Amino acid sequence: MSSVLDRPGGPSPVPDGGSETAADLQARAPRRPISPERICASLTLVAIAVIAVMSLIDLNISLASIGDSLGNAQNFFARVGGLRFPEAGELIELTVLTVGLVLTGTLLAAAISVPVAYLAASNTTPNHTLRGIARFIGVLTRAFPDVVLAMVFVLMFSLGTLPGILAIGIHSIGMISKMFADAIEQIDEGPRLAIRAAGGSRSQEFFAGVLPQVLPSWVATVLHRNDINLRGSVVLGYVGVAGLGLEMSHAFKSLNYGLGLGYALVLFLLCVAMEMISSAVRVAMLGEKEAGKGVFVRLFSRGRVRSGEAAVQKYASVEQALRRPWTAQRVRNTIAGWLAVLVVVGSVVVSDIVWEDLLTFWGKVPEVAAQFWPPDFGSYGFEVIGAAMIDTIRIALAATLITLVLSLVIGSLAARNVAPNRAIRDGFRLLLVIIRGIPELILAIVLIIITGLGPQAGTIALAIGGIGLLGKLIADSLEEVPRGPERALLATGASRMQMYAAATFPQGSRALIGHTFYMLDTNVRAATLLGIVGGGGVGYYLLNAGQGSNYPLVASIVIMILVTVLVVEGLAMWMRKVFR
Amino acid sequence: MNPEPVVRIESLTKRFDSTTALSGVDLTVGRGEIVVLLGLSGSGKSTLLRHIDALETPTSGSISVLGQNVPALRGRALRGLRSRVGFIFQQFELVGSLSVLENVLAGSLAGLRGPRLGLFSYSRAHKLRALGHLDRVGLLDRAYQRADTLSGGQQQRVAIARALMQDPEVLLADEPVASLDPESSSQVMSLIREIAADDGLTVLCSLHQVDLAIDWADRIVGLRHGEVVLDTTTSGLDKAQVMEIYGRVATSTAEIAALETGLLVAEPVA
Numbered sequence: 047m048s049s050v051l052d053r054p055g056g057p058s059p060v061p062d063g064g065s066e067t068a069a070d071l072q073a074r075a076p077r078r079p080i081s082p083e084r085i086c087a088s089l090t091l092v093a094i095a096v097i098a099v100m101s102l103i104d105l106n107i108s109l110a111s112i113g114d115s116l117g118n119a120q121n122f123f124a125r126v127g128g129l130r131f132p133e134a135g136e137l138i139e140l141t142v143l144t145v146g147l148v149l150t151g152t153l154l155a156a157a158i159s160v161p162v163a164y165l166a167a168s169n170t171t172p173n174h175t176l177r178g179i180a181r182f183i184g185v186l187t188r189a190f191p192d193v194v195l196a197m198v199f200v201l202m203f204s205l206g207t208l209p210g211i212l213a214i215g216i217h218s219i220g221m222i223s224k225m226f227a228d229a230i231e232q233i234d235e236g237p238r239l240a241i242r243a244a245g246g247s248r249s250q251e252f253f254a255g256v257l258p259q260v261l262p263s264w265v266a267t268v269l270h271r272n273d274i275n276l277r278g279s280v281v282l283g284y285v286g287v288a289g290l291g292l293e294m295s296h297a298f299k300s301l302n303y304g305l306g307l308g309y310a311l312v313l314f315l316l317c318v319a320m321e322m323i324s325s326a327v328r329v330a331m332l333g334e335k336e337a338g339k340g341v342f343v344r345l346f347s348r349g350r351v352r353s354g355e356a357a358v359q360k361y362a363s364v365e366q367a368l369r370r371p372w373t374a375q376r377v378r379n380t381i382a383g384w385l386a387v388l389v390v391v392g393s394v395v396v397s398d399i400v401w402e403d404l405l406t407f408w409g410k411v412p413e414v415a416a417q418f419w420p421p422d423f424g425s426y427g428f429e430v431i432g433a434a435m436i437d438t439i440r441i442a443l444a445a446t447l448i449t450l451v452l453s454l455v456i457g458s459l460a461a462r463n464v465a466p467n468r469a470i471r472d473g474f475r476l477l478l479v480i481i482r483g484i485p486e487l488i489l490a491i492v493l494i495i496i497t498g499l500g501p502q503a504g505t506i507a508l509a510i511g512g513i514g515l516l517g518k519l520i521a522d523s524l525e526e527v528p529r530g531p532e533r534a535l536l537a538t539g540a541s542r543m544q545m546y547a548a549a550t551f552p553q554g555s556r557a558l559i560g561h562t563f564y565m566l567d568t569n570v571r572a573a574t575l576l577g578i579v580g581g582g583g584v585g586y587y588l589l590n591a592g593q594g595s596n597y598p599l600v601a602s603i604v605i606m607i608l609v610t611v612l613v614v615e616g617l618a619m620w621m622r623k624v625f626r
Numbered sequence: 627m628n629p630e631p632v633v634r635i636e637s638l639t640k641r642f643d644s645t646t647a648l649s650g651v652d653l654t655v656g657r658g659e660i661v662v663l664l665g666l667s668g669s670g671k672s673t674l675l676r677h678i679d680a681l682e683t684p685t686s687g688s689i690s691v692l693g694q695n696v697p698a699l700r701g702r703a704l705r706g707l708r709s710r711v712g713f714i715f716q717q718f719e720l721v722g723s724l725s726v727l728e729n730v731l732a733g734s735l736a737g738l739r740g741p742r743l744g745l746f747s748y749s750r751a752h753k754l755r756a757l758g759h760l761d762r763v764g765l766l767d768r769a770y771q772r773a774d775t776l777s778g779g780q781q782q783r784v785a786i787a788r789a790l791m792q793d794p795e796v797l798l799a800d801e802p803v804a805s806l807d808p809e810s811s812s813q814v815m816s817l818i819r820e821i822a823a824d825d826g827l828t829v830l831c832s833l834h835q836v837d838l839a840i841d842w843a844d845r846i847v848g849l850r851h852g853e854v855v856l857d858t859t860t861s862g863l864d865k866a867q868v869m870e871i872y873g874r875v876a877t878s879t880a881e882i883a884a885l886e887t888g889l890l891v892a893e894p895v896a
Contacts, residue, residue, distance in 0.1 A: 068754050071766075075757050078745075078770050530719030534785070537679050538792050539709030539736030547741030548732045552724050626723075 087624040090617070091559075098447040101440035107448075107502050115497035122303075122496050129311060130304040132293070141316060144289035146396035147207040148279050151214025152272040153390060155222050156264075162219060163226030170230055170256065180223070188220025189611045193281050193575055194604050197592040200286045201414050202407045207397045210287035214275050222271055229263040230256060262331045269324035276320050277485040280313055281575045285592060288398075290316075294491075303495060310488050317485045330382070421605055422598035424591075431587055431599075435606050437501065438583030441576065442569040445505045449512035449569075450562055456513060457520030463532060464524055464546055478517045486511025487575065494580045504581025508569055516565045523557035524550055559625050563618030570614050574607050630693070632657050632796055632828045633678055638687035640673055640852075647673040648852040651687070655830065660822055662839040663832040664856070664868070665849035671832035674849070675798045678830065679711045680704055692795060709736035712789030712827075714799040714818075718781040722774030726765065726784050729773050730756040733791030759787040763817060779810025786817060797822065799831040803838075815842055836868050848872065 131137060164170050165180035192213040199209030238255035246254065283291020294309035361367040370376065423431050456474055458464045465471035490507035497503050531549035540548065577585020584603055591599035633655040640648040648670045655661055663671040676682045677689055680696050689696040694707050720729045731748050734756070742748060748756075760766045763783040768776060773784060782802060789797060799818060803811035819842060822829045833839045839846055840860050848856030848871065856871050 067758070071754060071757055071761060074761070074766060076767055076769055530715065530717055531721045533681075534713070534715055534719035534788070535732055535735060537681060537708055537711075537713035538733050538789070539705035539707070540732070541705065541735075541741075543741040544735040544738075547743045548728075548735060549721055551743065552721050552728075556723065 084624055087621060091621070094443070094617075095447070098443040101444040102447060105440060105444050105501055105505055107444065107505055111499075111502065115499055115503075118498070119496050126303040126307070128304060129308045130302075131308040131312070132305070137312065140290050140293060141312070142396050143207065143398065144279055144291070145276070145316070145320070146393040147210050147287070147289060148214060148275045149272060149389070149393035150207075150397050150399075151211040152218055152222075152268060152275050153393075154211060154215030155218035155271070156268045158215070159219050159223035159226050162223040163230060164252065166223060166227040167230035169233075169235065170252065180227075184220050184223045184227075185612075185615070186220075187216055187218075188224075189608050189615075190217060190604075191571055191574055191607060192217035192275075192278060193285055193578060194588070194600075194607070196282050196287050197285045197588075197600065198414070198418075202410045203400070203403045206400055206403075207288050208399055208403055210279070210282050210289070211397060211399070213282065213287070214278070218271050218275060221274075222267055225267040226260070226264055229260040229267070233259040265331055266328050269327060273317070273321050273324055277317055277487060278575075280485070280487055280491070281578055284578050284589065298491075298495065306495065307492065310492050314485060314488050317488075318483045321483060417597040418601040420598060421602035423602055424596055424599045426587065426599070431584065431603060431606070434577070434584040434587055435603075435610065438573045438577065438585070439570065439610065441501055441505050441508070441581070441583055442566060442573040445508035445512060445569050445573070446562065446566045448505070448509035449516050449565060452509070453513050453516040453520050457517040458524060458546070460517065460521035461524035461550075463527075463529065464550060466542065474517075475521070478514055478521065481510065482514030482518065484511060484514065486572065487579065490576055490581055491579045500580060501576075501582035504573070504576040504583075507581075508572055508576070511572075512565055512569065515568070516561060519561040519564075520554070520558060523561065524554045526557075527553035556622075556625055560618070560622050563614070563621055567611070567614050567618060570611055630657070631655060631690075632659075632692060633830070634688075634690040635674075635677075636688045638674075638677065638689060639685050640670075640677065640682065641685045646852055648677075648684075651849075651852070651854055653847060653854065653857075655828060657828055658822075658826055660819065660829045660842075660844040661831070662843035662846050663830060663849060664834070664836065664839050664846050665832075666834065669849040670852040671849055672800050673852075675713075675800050675830060675832060678796070679708055679713050679798055681708075681713075705736055709792050710795050712792050712794035712797045714782070714785055714789060714797070714802045716801040716804050718778070718785045718805075720773040720781055720784055720788075722772065724773060725770050726760065726773050726776065727753070727756055727769040729784055730760055730787045730791055733788035736792065756787070756791060759790040760784070762790070762821070763787045777810065778806050779813055782806065782810070782814050783817060786814070786821070790821070794827065796828045796830070799829070801832050801834070804834070811838075836865050840865060840868065 132140075162180050162183055165172070165176045166184060168177070171177040171180070195216055196209050196213035199212050203209050233256060237259070238251050241251050241255045279287070279289060280291040280294065283289055283293070284295045286292065290309055290313050294306050294313070297303075297306035297309060456477060459470055460474035460478055462471055465474070486507050489511060490504050493503035493507050494500060527550055531553065532545050535545045535549050573581075573583055574585050574588070577583040577587070578589045580586075584606065588600065588603045591597075591603065631654045633653065635651055635653040638648055638651040638653075639646070651670075651674060653674075663674060665671050673682060677684055677696070678691055680691075680699060684697055691707060692710055694703075696707065699707055721732075725745070728745060731742075731745075731752060734748075734752055735742065738748075738752075745753070757766060757769060760769055763786055765776075765780060765783055765787070768780065768784075773781060776784065797818070802818065803814050806814060815838065818829065818831065821827065831843070833842075840863055843860050845859050846856060846863070846868070847854060848868070850872070856868070
């Protein structure tokens, strides 16, 4: 370390002297270092931003045009004659079936994710090769859209719920195993070490040292993924998976708009209800703090007792202590446990699985696989399909851009350390909760049906839906920055905006880049699905090819989607690495 | 003492909920004085310093800094006063992911209008001034490094350069060397002293090392449980005398043990 005091000649006295000292200073000042990789990454970011702006212009999204089309909504409803609903019995049956298949699929993914996560976590994996394989399984299953999987499975199985369960079960492994592995990597190593020191085996280490620590976070992950899958189930209906989504797509195809919108409303309410239930369970398991402070959370958390305050009981003898006392806590835990078992068994029962299919379908695999190979663009040619893929990317970029701009404003104002006062912060947090409750695909379907616009309506739906997620992530990461630099700038006399720009934002910017790419990633997947419900892009061709049994075309479209998703994921990883 | 004091505090009391952090503190500091606030942690040193920079509102009492009635200041006038008073923190409080130069430039924000982000948003004159201050603290060569790649002592010198960007008349330092090793500590302390002499700054610095305080300051103000128990010039003062004063008021064994080591660190056990 260079010492101030030993410096030859000593530090120069007053810096803002004549021009001589300025010139001298410039001569001695270091050059601004240039990192080629950083410049490349910055240029890439700028390029992506420019393309996103151009996409926004090309898609011709303006508030005026959307406003006009929404003006048509009244005419539309006048023509359609309002919402219609199916009979109550049928509705309940469909709802139970939908929830059951989504839950079963999510649980299947969770079960497969446990060993995958064990192998993928750096602290539990036996070796590098297995770790690499496990992580590859995660990336691959995440990259395959569940709709595509469902299309393939619909071919192999008799109609029913099994294709949906398997599609959800396989696609969800990607996210669940990643978050499971993250949880394992964050555990306190102490208990594991203690078990190893006591001569425990590897499996004992896992069940006694690792599992108890990660279980609450694992349950939260599964519940979170279940919400996402319920929202996604609507699109599965469009490719033939039984449930509310299928009935809705039938209604729209037979131009029975009133009934279709009725189904959409039911799905929307179902998503909101599921979100409320899962936040309540998260609160009960994790305590209020970790679960966040949503409106629903507060509703359920009143008067809940935290763990670990059981009364001390005196025993007369050791034998007496053998019987575990039925404390209020134990009663509650036991009831919750049996309820969970009931829900799991119930969801498997109601999803009406044709178990024989699981045995017979292996025979069909080679036959079906052969139909997909070799990939081919068919009569459309690469130009048409390629252009559609580019449309999809444009929709994703434009939606991400709108989401980012709005989320920066809303998310910042929802952060405790940025909002000028408590009321504004709470107001914007509430707004984010409300937006998060809107399932974006259902919003897209409704907007497309009502306004008659394709890509524009789809983009708007994705953009609005994204604010709920990105806005929350931005607000949270701004609240997590160290507060010292803000205080230091407050002490210099800087204004609120100056503190935000010079201390809060720069500290949150790395997380911001990561979150924005996560959003883009999500939007690319969602945009491919948009086409299936009439929102433009490559999804339309995917649906047509699937329904017209043009499997080589399905294969080539899937490969294009996979490549796009992997490129976005790679870009995201690169950006996170460069902008540390 | 100068006719017009830089800091004039009269019967300042500050209560946080049930605890009293400061009770009836009187303190007058003249221009160019180098004052150390000495005391155990929890004795009210930080709270007193924060009141002088208008970062706390007093429960009662009056505070006048640079001729301004501090508790009455609002908005622009409040930020105006803060910009004339530099503040050095124990934990440096730099933005680790930004360059050293950007951190120094942030010290000039009060004199600029609107938010700034990135080096390009500051004028050439500002950048030259910031580089000059970095040169002064001996870290010109580090201008473009990330702040979190520097050692603790270097980071504190960057924080001093940031405070210098304010062209302060008063410099407040809250335990500036408490997180540093002895060598870095002595560098930082001599640097503050040197700058204070060159620029004619008034300095109030909180410390808990009695030896360092006597060597370094012109005047020592001792605090205990939020009250001033000692206010004396350091000329001719030795450690034993200070210890004796603290010894007279020390009531717990923990306090006495702390005094014996010459460090006023441990919070007395009630």
